[in-house]
Amino acid sequence: MTPVLLGRWQTRILLLATLGAIVAAIFAAARSDEAFFVVLAAVALLGLVWDVLYIAIQRLRWDRDWPTSFQVAAGLIEGVLVFLLLEYTGLPGIDSGAVGLGIFSAHYGSTWLLVFLATQGPMRVLAPHWRYDGGRLA
Numbered sequence: 001m002t003p004v005l006l007g008r009w010q011t012r013i014l015l016l017a018t019l020g021a022i023v024a025a026i027f028a029a030a031r032s033d034e035a036f037f038v039v040l041a042a043v044a045l046l047g048l049v050w051d052v053l054y055i056a057i058q059r060l061r062w063d064r065d066w067p068t069s070f071q072v073a074a075g076l077i078e079g080v081l082v083f084l085l086l087e088y089t090g091l092p093g094i095d096s097g098a099v100g101l102g103i104f105s106a107h108y109g110s111t112w113l114l115v116f117l118a119t120q121g122p123m124r125v126l127a128p129h130w131r132y133d134g135g136r137l138a
Contacts, residue, residue, distance in 0.1 A: 011119065013044065015115045015123075016040060019111070019114045020044075023107065024039070024111070034093075035098070038093055039108070040111070042086070043078070071116065079109070082104075082108065086098075087099075
């Protein structure tokens with residue numbers, strides 16, 4: 001399946017709003033800090049912009065496909081960008097440098113991995129049209 005931009009956006013928002021929110025809630029409860037929801041929102045918003053670039057780069061490939069290794073690289077780049085934004089400028093309600101690399105990596109990494117695994121298995125089973133409709137949910 002080659003996702004279209006609208007499909008990537010729909011999938012990203014759905015999975016971050018469900019699975020991402022669960023991970024953020026676990027981290028927020030464990031650390032008594034609501035900052036993880038702000039980080040999740042930043043990942044979602046940056047991801048909407050990132051997906052435009054992702055689709056543009058994907059069009060440069062002869063088969064218009066995006067191998068799994070590229071997905072992992074894109075996830076790493078996205079995580080680095082969000083962390084740099086968080087580290088040097090801060091986010092609403094979070095001062096710059098307030099979230100350490102270790103806890104950010106654990107939160108972002110676990111969220112990214114859960115969302116990635118959901119797209120590789122359960123989404124294909126629970127919403128078979130999703131796979132053949134460019135990632136669009138409706």
